[in-house]
Amino acid sequence: MRKIVLIGGSGTVGSILATGLKQVGYSVFNMDKKPPSSEQCCPFIEVDATNYQQLLERIPAETDTIINLLKVDAASGVESITRFQQLSDIFFHASYYILMAARENRVRRVVFASSNHVTDGYEKDGYSLLNREIHTEDLPKTNSLYGILKFASEQAGRLFAQEGTLSVINIRIASVPAKSQQAVKDRLNRTMLTDDDLIELMKCAIETTQDYGTYYGVSNHLHKPWSTWNAHIELGFTSKQRNLD
Numbered sequence: 252m253r254k255i256v257l258i259g260g261s262g263t264v265g266s267i268l269a270t271g272l273k274q275v276g277y278s279v280f281n282m283d284k285k286p287p288s289s290e291q292c293c294p295f296i297e298v299d300a301t302n303y304q305q306l307l308e309r310i311p312a313e314t315d316t317i318i319n320l321l322k323v324d325a326a327s328g329v330e331s332i333t334r335f336q337q338l339s340d341i342f343f344h345a346s347y348y349i350l351m352a353a354r355e356n357r358v359r360r361v362v363f364a365s366s367n368h369v370t371d372g373y374e375k376d377g378y379s380l381l382n383r384e385i386h387t388e389d390l391p392k393t394n395s396l397y398g399i400l401k402f403a404s405e406q407a408g409r410l411f412a413q414e415g416t417l418s419v420i421n422i423r424i425a426s427v428p429a430k431s432q433q434a435v436k437d438r439l440n441r442t443m444l445t446d447d448d449l450i451e452l453m454k455c456a457i458e459t460t461q462d463y464g465t466y467y468g469v470s471n472h473l474h475k476p477w478s479t480w481n482a483h484i485e486l487g488f489t490s491k492q493r494n495l496d
Contacts, residue, residue, distance in 0.1 A: 254280070258300055258320060264320050266287055302348075314358050366397065370389055370393065426469075447491050471492045
């Protein structure tokens, strides 16, 4: 049974994965600064992911895959120096620490929860502005420091993967709202990654033979702005969402 560690697993995505990955046969641990607001079905390990030594010491022995789900709220546009430092700690420094700690602990793979905001300059209101779906091969074009740092973390993962000692899979996650928010915005009709598809996509990312890759995570909605074709071909991901008008 593969041992899966969710770093930043106390949020919405982590709670979905804690239950879903356990149900499909994985041993799951949640590592976070704070425990989840509601009870999870997996052990909780307190860790500050911006503290490299803590990460190094507290990653469970024989961990197979780490899923980096670290998240804080971020805005568009230019941020203050203070905010730049805060966001860099979470979205770049901690990303690098996790990769390094994974390598030192002989973890097989890191799955990085990146973001569609890496290319949000090509999208508006959940529609692609390219007259086609946005691909991972398209040059990054972001409206936020958050998107810049997410892309930087993807590239840090590439460096580690090139060494051949750590596999890294980047998933540019679309919208994964809490249940209470799923009917609020029209944009979600095109951008939501459903719970079932989130679990399936992460399972594919854990099990793939790919050593490195970047993929969009969105369900098969009509007019979805991002392509999941390479996720289907390389990871074996097929959305359970029917593409209906």
